[in-house]
Amino acid sequence: MFEWMSYNRGGIAGVIILGLVITLLWSIYHGVKTARRREKEQVFGDPERTMGGWYWAVCGVATILLLWFYYSWGMARAYFPKAANELCQVAKVHESLSPIVAQLPIGSRYFKSTDLVVRNVEQLDTISAEFPAGVFSAQEESQLRGIIAQTRSLISIYSNPNSIDAATRANLSQIVGDIDALTTRIQSGHAGLTPSDVALAQAPWGVTHEEIPLLPMTPRGVLFDGIAQELTGISKEFLTLRNMPAEASRLIEKTRKDIASIKANLENTSADEDIIKARKDYLKSVERVFKRLDDGTIFPANTLDEVNTAVAIMIDEVDTAKGSLGIIDAVFMPGEGVVKTRTICIEQGSSRWLPKPSDVVSKFSLLANPNLEDGGGFKGTRLLWVKWLPIADIVGFFIPDGLVDMLPGEYGQHDSDGQFMPTFKDNLLAFAQGEVYLGSIPMLDGHIWDSLFRVIVAMFFGIMLGVPLGIYMGVSRFFKSFFDPMIELYRPVPPLAWAPLILTIFGIQDDGKIFLLFMVAFAIMVISARTGASGTQLSKIRASHSLGASNRQILRHVILPNALPEILTGIRIAIGVCWGTLVAAEMLAGTTGVGFIENVARTVSDYELIWVTILIMGLLGLMFDLLMRKLISILIPWRGKG
Amino acid sequence: MSDLVCNELCMTFTAPGNGAKVEALKNINFTLKQGELLSVLGPSGCGKTTLLNMVAGFLNPTSGDLMLGGNRIEGPGVERGMVFQQGALFEWLTVNKNVDFGLRMKNMPAAERKQLVDKWLDIVGLAGFGDTPTYQLSGGMQQRVALARCLVNDPDLILMDEPLGALDALTREKMQSLILELWKETGKTIIIITHSVEEALLLGQRLFVMAPRPGRIHKEYQLDFAEQGLKESLRDIKQKNDFNKVREEILTMIWDMEEEIMGGV
Numbered sequence: 001m002f003e004w005m006s007y008n009r010g011g012i013a014g015v016i017i018l019g020l021v022i023t024l025l026w027s028i029y030h031g032v033k034t035a036r037r038r039e040k041e042q043v044f045g046d047p048e049r050t051m052g053g054w055y056w057a058v059c060g061v062a063t064i065l066l067l068w069f070y071y072s073w074g075m076a077r078a079y080f081p082k083a084a085n086e087l088c089q090v091a092k093v094h095e096s097l098s099p100i101v102a103q104l105p106i107g108s109r110y111f112k113s114t115d116l117v118v119r120n121v122e123q124l125d126t127i128s129a130e131f132p133a134g135v136f137s138a139q140e141e142s143q144l145r146g147i148i149a150q151t152r153s154l155i156s157i158y159s160n161p162n163s164i165d166a167a168t169r170a171n172l173s174q175i176v177g178d179i180d181a182l183t184t185r186i187q188s189g190h191a192g193l194t195p196s197d198v199a200l201a202q203a204p205w206g207v208t209h210e211e212i213p214l215l216p217m218t219p220r221g222v223l224f225d226g227i228a229q230e231l232t233g234i235s236k237e238f239l240t241l242r243n244m245p246a247e248a249s250r251l252i253e254k255t256r257k258d259i260a261s262i263k264a265n266l267e268n269t270s271a272d273e274d275i276i277k278a279r280k281d282y283l284k285s286v287e288r289v290f291k292r293l294d295d296g297t298i299f300p301a302n303t304l305d306e307v308n309t310a311v312a313i314m315i316d317e318v319d320t321a322k323g324s325l326g327i328i329d330a331v332f333m334p335g336e337g338v339v340k341t342r343t344i345c346i347e348q349g350s351s352r353w354l355p356k357p358s359d360v361v362s363k364f365s366l367l368a369n370p371n372l373e374d375g376g377g378f379k380g381t382r383l384l385w386v387k388w389l390p391i392a393d394i395v396g397f398f399i400p401d402g403l404v405d406m407l408p409g410e411y412g413q414h415d416s417d418g419q420f421m422p423t424f425k426d427n428l429l430a431f432a433q434g435e436v437y438l439g440s441i442p443m444l445d446g447h448i449w450d451s452l453f454r455v456i457v458a459m460f461f462g463i464m465l466g467v468p469l470g471i472y473m474g475v476s477r478f479f480k481s482f483f484d485p486m487i488e489l490y491r492p493v494p495p496l497a498w499a500p501l502i503l504t505i506f507g508i509q510d511d512g513k514i515f516l517l518f519m520v521a522f523a524i525m526v527i528s529a530r531t532g533a534s535g536t537q538l539s540k541i542r543a544s545h546s547l548g549a550s551n552r553q554i555l556r557h558v559i560l561p562n563a564l565p566e567i568l569t570g571i572r573i574a575i576g577v578c579w580g581t582l583v584a585a586e587m588l589a590g591t592t593g594v595g596f597i598e599n600v601a602r603t604v605s606d607y608e609l610i611w612v613t614i615l616i617m618g619l620l621g622l623m624f625d626l627l628m629r630k631l632i633s634i635l636i637p638w639r640g641k642g
Numbered sequence: 643m644s645d646l647v648c649n650e651l652c653m654t655f656t657a658p659g660n661g662a663k664v665e666a667l668k669n670i671n672f673t674l675k676q677g678e679l680l681s682v683l684g685p686s687g688c689g690k691t692t693l694l695n696m697v698a699g700f701l702n703p704t705s706g707d708l709m710l711g712g713n714r715i716e717g718p719g720v721e722r723g724m725v726f727q728q729g730a731l732f733e734w735l736t737v738n739k740n741v742d743f744g745l746r747m748k749n750m751p752a753a754e755r756k757q758l759v760d761k762w763l764d765i766v767g768l769a770g771f772g773d774t775p776t777y778q779l780s781g782g783m784q785q786r787v788a789l790a791r792c793l794v795n796d797p798d799l800i801l802m803d804e805p806l807g808a809l810d811a812l813t814r815e816k817m818q819s820l821i822l823e824l825w826k827e828t829g830k831t832i833i834i835i836t837h838s839v840e841e842a843l844l845l846g847q848r849l850f851v852m853a854p855r856p857g858r859i860h861k862e863y864q865l866d867f868a869e870q871g872l873k874e875s876l877r878d879i880k881q882k883n884d885f886n887k888v889r890e891e892i893l894t895m896i897w898d899m900e901e902e903i904m905g906g907v
Contacts, residue, residue: 539728637775
C-alpha cells in the first residue's frame with residue numbers, strides 16, 4: 001500500500017490538487033453568496049464584522065496549499081509527469097550546444113572574439129601606461145615594451161580576415177552543414193522513434209533519489225536525445241578549430257623566448273626584496289595577457305556569421321519542436337526550468353528549496369516509521385513512539401546520592417577473603433543510584449518527545465519557582481527590591497546569547513538545554529505572576545482583610561486567583577519562547593530533538609527534511625497554543641468580565 | 643456595649659512630589675452608640691472615605707483615638723465589616739463561595755456554613771443564586787452579595803463606602819429599603835458614606851455634613867426619616883416638606899463649601 005502510494009505520489013497529488021481547486025472555488029462562491037445574503041452588515045470597524053467566516057479560512061488554507069503545489073512544481077509533476085523527462089532531453093541539446101554558443105552572440109551581445117580583443121587591448125594599454133619606474137634596467141625596459149608590442153600585433157594578426165587558413169574555413173563550413181542537417185532532422189519530427197526498454201524501466205519523475213529520469217522515455221525525447229548526442233560530436237569538432245596563421249606562430253615563439261630571457265635575469269640583481277617583487281609582478285601581468293592570446297581562439301570578424309545563423313535557426317527549431325512543452329515549462333515550472341548539469345537533470349527554480357507536498361509527506365512517513373531496522377526514525381532515534389522506561393531510572397534521577405550519605409551507618413568494606421558484602425547503606429545507595437530493578441512503565445520516546453520533554457520539565461520548574469517568587473515580589477517590598485535587579489539584568493539577554501555559556505557548563509545533554517529553557521520560563525513567569533499579584537484591586541484586598549482572612553489566606557485565596565489570568569498568559573508566552581529557544585539550542589548541540597534533525601538536514605541540504613521539521617515545529621507550537629487558549633477559557637471564565 | 647468612640651482624631655498626608663502636608667482630618671470627635679445608623683455627607687476631599695478607612699483599620703491615624711467597644715482599632719478586623727462601591731467581589735468564586743469566604747477563613751464546618759449562607763442569601767433576596775458565578779450578576783445583585791458576605795460574619799459595625807453609587811435610580815431605591823430593613827432586623831451599627839443628599843437623609847438616623855481643608859465635621863443632624871422609611875415608602879418620604887427643607891439646607895451648605903474651595907484656588 002505504502003509502496004504503491006509512494007510510487008504513484010504524482011497521481012495522488014493530482015487528485016488532491018483537483019480537490020483543492022474545487023474547495024477553493026466553492027469557498028469563494030460560498031463566501032460571496034453569504035456576504036450577499038447578509039441582511040445587515042455592521043459598520044466598518046465594528047469588531048463584529050470579523051466574526052465567523054470559516055469559509056474564508058478554508059479558502060486561505062486551500063490557497064496556501066495550491067501555492068505550495070505550484071511553486072514546488074507539484075502541479076507540473078502531477079499533471080505532466082513526462083514533461084520533466086522530455087525537458088531534460090531538451091536541456092541535453094542546449095548543453096551540447098553550449099561550447100559553440102559560448103563563441104557566439106547568443107545569450108550575450110558580442111562574439112567572444114570581439115570581447116577578447118577589446119578586453120586584452122584595454123589591459124595592454126593599462127600595462128604600458130603603468131610601467132614601473134626604477135625597477136627595470138633600460139635594456140630590460142625596451143625588451144618588455146617589445147613584448148607588449150608583439151602581443152598587440154598578435155591581436156591584429158588574428159583579426160585580419162585573410163589570416164584564417166583554407167582548412168579551418170572548410171571545417172567551419174562542414175560544421176555549419178552538420179548543424180543544418182540536424183535542424184532538418186528536428187523539423188522532420190519524431191515519428192517512428194521509440195524509447196528503449198532501459199529508458200522505459202526508469203522510475204517516474206521524483207520517486208527515486210535521482211529526481212528526473214535521464215534517458216528519453218518518449219518519442220519526442222528520443223529525437224532530442226539523438227540530436228544532443230550528434231551535437232556533442234560537432235561541438236568537440238568546433239572546439240578543435242584554431243585561427244593560427246604561420247606569422248602568428250612565429251611571433252608567439254619569439255615572444256615566449258623573450259619572456260624566458262627576462263625571467264632568467266629577474267632575480268639577478270642586488271636590489272632589495274620590494275624591487276624584486278615589483279619586477280616579478282609586472283612580468284607576470286604582461287605574461288598573463290600574452291598567455292590568453294597564444295592559443296588562437298580569436299577569429300576575425302564575420303568568420304563565424306554562418307555558424308551563428310545555423311545555431312540560431314536550430315535553437316528556434318528546438319523551441320518549435322518543444323511545442324506544448326514550452327508552455328508547461330513557462331507556466332508550471334517557475335524558475336529557469338529543467339537544467340542538465342554533468343550527469344543529472346535538475347529542477348532549477350523554486351522547487352530546488354521548496355519540496356513538493358507529496359515528497360514532504362513521504363519523508364515524514366519515513367521518519368515516523370517506528371521500526372529502526374527498517375530505516376525508520378532519524379539517526380537511530382524514533383520520531384515519536386512508546387518505550388518501556390525502568391522506574392529505577394526515575395528514582396536514580398530524583399533521589400540525590402548525597403541523601404544516602406547523610407543517613408546514619410557506614411558503607412561496607414571488603415573482608416579478609418576479598419569479598420564485598422554490601423551493608424544496608426550500600427543497598428540504599430544502589431537504590432538511590434537507580435540500580436535496583438523496580439519494573440518499567442510505558443513512556444514516550446523519540447525526537448519529538450525529547451524536545452517536548454525539555455520544554456515540559458523547564459516549564460514545570462519555571463512555574464514552580466517563578467510563580468511563588470513573582471507573587472511575593474508583587475506583595476513584598478523586600479522581595480521586589482532584592483530580586484528585581486537580578487532578574488531584570490539577566491532577562492533582557494537573548495536566551496541564545498546564554499546558550500554557549502550554559503551548554504559549556506552543563507554539557508550538551510538534556511540538563512544544559514533544560515536549564516537554558518528554565519531561565520527563559522522563570523523570568524517570564526516571575527514577571528507575569530508579579531504583574532498579576534500587584535494588579536489586585538485594593539478593595540478586594542481590603543475586603544478580605546475585613547472578612548478576617550490572614551495574610552497567608554489572602555495570598556492563597558485572593559492574590560493567587562486574581563493573578564491567575566496573568567500567570568496563564570505568562571505560561572502561554574513562555575511556552576512559545578521556550579519552544580523557539582529550544583530548537584535553536586538543539587541546533588547548537590545535541591544528538592536528539594527536532595532542532596537536531598533540522599540541523600543535520602541543513603548540513604546535507606536535505607530540503608524535504610528541513611521542511612518536515614519546520615512543519616512539525618509549527619504544528620506542535622500551534623497545538624501548545626490552542627491547548628493553552630482552551631485551558632485559559634476553562635480556568636478563567638471571568639476573564640475580561642470582572 | 644460596643645460603641646464607636648472617636649476622640650481628637652487627626653490624619654495628615656504628605657503629598658507626593660512637593661512634600662506638602664495635607665490635613666485630611668482634623669480633631670474629629672464623636673461617639674456612635676450601638677445600633678445607630680450614621681450617614682456621612684460632604685464635598686469631595688472632605689475626608690469622609692479617609693474616616694471610614696481608619697474605622698475599618700486600613701489606615702492608622704496620625705493622632706487621636708478610635709475605640710470600638712473599648713478596644714483600640716489597630717488594623718482591620720472581622721467585627722468591622724465593609725461594603726465597597728463596586729462590590730469588590732471575588733469574581734473567580736460563585737455567590738455561595740463569596741458569601742462564605744469569611745467563614746471558610748475561620749474554618750467553620752461546611753454544614754454550618756451552608757446554613758448561614760442560605761439564610762443570608764434569602765434575606766438579601768438572592769435565594770437560588772448560590773451557584774451563579776458573580777461575574778454574571780447585575781450591579782444591584784452584586785451589591786446584595788457584598789452585603790450578605792459582610793453580614794454573614796456577624797460584625798458589630800458595618801461600614802459602607804458609597805455602596806449604591808454605581809446603581810441605577812430604581813435599583814438604588816430598592817437597595818436603600820433593603821439596608822433599612824437589615825438595620826432594623828439586625829440592630830447593627832452602620833456608617834454609610836454617600837454623595838447623595840437624599841440618600842444621606844433617608845438612611846441617616848444621624849447625619850454628619852463634613853467640610854474640607856481641614857477635613858472636619860461641619861454640622862450634625864438627628865433625623866427620623868430612617869425610622870419613617872421602615873413604615874412608609876421612601877418615595878412618599880421624599881415628598882414631605884420637612885424632608886425637602888433639610889435637603890435644601892444641606893445642599894446650600896455643600897454648595898457654599900464648593901464655592902469656597904473653587905474661590906480659594
